Amino acid sequence: MSEQIFISYRRADSTSEAGRLYSSITKELQGGTVFMDTAAIDVGTEWAQELEDALTAAQIVLVVIGPDWLRISDEWGMRRIDQPQDWVRREIERALTTDKKLLPVLVKGAKLPPVDKLPESIRDLVQWQAVDIRDAYWDHDIQLVLQQLRMEVETTQADRGEMGDSQVYPTPPPEKPDPLSEEKISIALGASLASWKIVSSPLPQDLTKVRTELCRSYRFKSFSDAIGFMHQVAPGCDIAMHHPRWENLWRTLNVYLTTWDIGHAISDRDIQLAKYLDHAYGEFPGAAID
Structure with missing residues (x-):
């Protein structure tokens, strides 16, 4: 190559x-x-x-x-x-x-x-x-840096037909990605994202519609650590041009990921951001990892 x-x-x-x-x-x-x-x-x-x-x-x-x-x-x-x-x-x-x-x-x-x-x-x-x-x-x-490079390199490989069906196909913004199939989501959750799950709920702006999200809870040693983690990963979310919905409950941070511009479905953007957040959590000194 x-x-x-x-x-x-x-x-x-x-x-x-x-x-x-x-x-x-x-x-x-x-x-x-x-x-x-x-x-x-x-x-x-x-x-x-x-x-x-x-x-x-x-x-x-x-x-x-x-x-x-x-x-x-x-x-x-x-x-x-x-x-x-x-x-x-x-x-x-x-x-x-x-x-x-x-x-x-x-x-x-x-x-x-x-x-x-x-x-x-x-x-x-x-x-x-x-x-x-x-x-x-x-x-x-x-x-x-690696988040941006993975997206660029893997997109090029996908265009060349170099990636297998079991791998994720990141599509960088501003292009709209395709919703991932249930099979590809299951493959991701069964491997590197085993701590995440799929949840569905009514869309607050329109209760007749449903949003599908990836969800995971992160636990920290203190409230300040939870806020510090959010502050630390925020630049990465900005660079990826993709942002989580999250809830802070004392020392717990509940994170929800979905792609709103394809109908609040799960896409490769959510998979990549979940991987980035998991890596950051694994390196974060204030994480309460069991």
Whole structure:
């Protein structure tokens, strides 16, 4: 499989974080899916051409931005980002002009640069929603990145006919997904989502209609932990553009997932978000896991 994910970064700004990101993605999504120059270019290969080929083949470009990403200059004091031959600038320009998906990844406390401080050719970078990966919470925050990558890679594989019938077929927003069949829901609940169940109830806005939801209860050590968990996973829900209905009862959080724009039925969006929430709960220090 050709590399579908391209990691763009500045060596003087975020080499270690980019390498850690590469390792995490490779471990989760299998080798051959992600390209990073120092890891993917063989000795003796034409370096510039290899970068061009990998960027052309990629479906998604991760732009790793550290605190010095914008300010790094050459020996004459000129910002590298202002130089047309700068590789980071060229990578972003190519991604923007070929309609690739971009995902800015902020590390070491960095923020997205002000739009007026960027060259005009790459100002659209700031229009893409960024993910902040905090060093102390790497294992949690990396899930926000992996969630997006799974959706992109698996959708591409589904288009190519590379996925089996027993696997989930995520369709990223804003496209509407299809409701999952009872068989596929049963497969998911019988495997990695065994703690979830299906519930049905009247739709509050229209009592003549029924909503079908995935439901699970999470228990915590304290009320503050329950609220803290909701706060921690909220950015992931925003990035997935899919949000739960939840009820907080002291130390218990009841979560309900359904896809409203297909008639309040269960779709792949709900399966993916349930997996993300379960992983976050397993890593959350305030979880009251039996």
